[in-house]
Amino acid sequence: MLCLGVAATTVAMAGQHVRLVTIINSYKFLRDEAPSINLLMGRLIQRSDFYRIYSDKASAFSNIGAVTSGGSAVMLRFRNPDGSTQDTVIAFEPTGARPGLNLYNRTGSGWPGVPDWTVSSRPTAVNFSNDTGILLIQVTGPDSEKITYVGNSE
Numbered sequence: 001m002l003c004l005g006v007a008a009t010t011v012a013m014a015g016q017h018v019r020l021v022t023i024i025n026s027y028k029f030l031r032d033e034a035p036s037i038n039l040l041m042g043r044l045i046q047r048s049d050f051y052r053i054y055s056d057k058a059s060a061f062s063n064i065g066a067v068t069s070g071g072s073a074v075m076l077r078f079r080n081p082d083g084s085t086q087d088t089v090i091a092f093e094p095t096g097a098r099p100g101l102n103l104y105n106r107t108g109s110g111w112p113g114v115p116d117w118t119v120s121s122r123p124t125a126v127n128f129s130n131d132t133g134i135l136l137i138q139v140t141g142p143d144s145e146k147i148t149y150v151g152n153s154e
Helices: 002-026 028-047 057-062
Strands: 050-054 073-079 085-095 098-105 117-120 125-129 135-140 146-151
Touching (some): 002 028, 028 085, 028 117, 028 135, 028 146, 057 085
Antiparallel strands (some): 050 073, 073 085, 085 098, 098 117, 125 135
């Protein structure tokens, strides 16, 4: 009888463990990706001298059609020590079969065809807006979790 009680307790504890791991994994985006996105976006936006929101990457690359809300791309302008400027676009776009938040740096020959690097490949939506005079970045994760970052340039 004691063995049966120990076995039942072990099975119950194993079931609890599986449920707990499942719950913890459902917060993987908020636990693992969100802090990294915050760190990268915060530093980039804080260092920029200027930002402008666009509805998509193509509009940002052509510098046409800036919007104040509903944007999926933001152009950042940085001033270099020699007085020149560097333009960077951070755009949410589908990359292959998965969406991604990608960064592009303009070079002397123009905008690259592929991103210089990916901030995160886990978001399912990113919305840039500036309705209140402050840049708001709302990122939606794979399980519809939403987190809003606030940033402002210098």
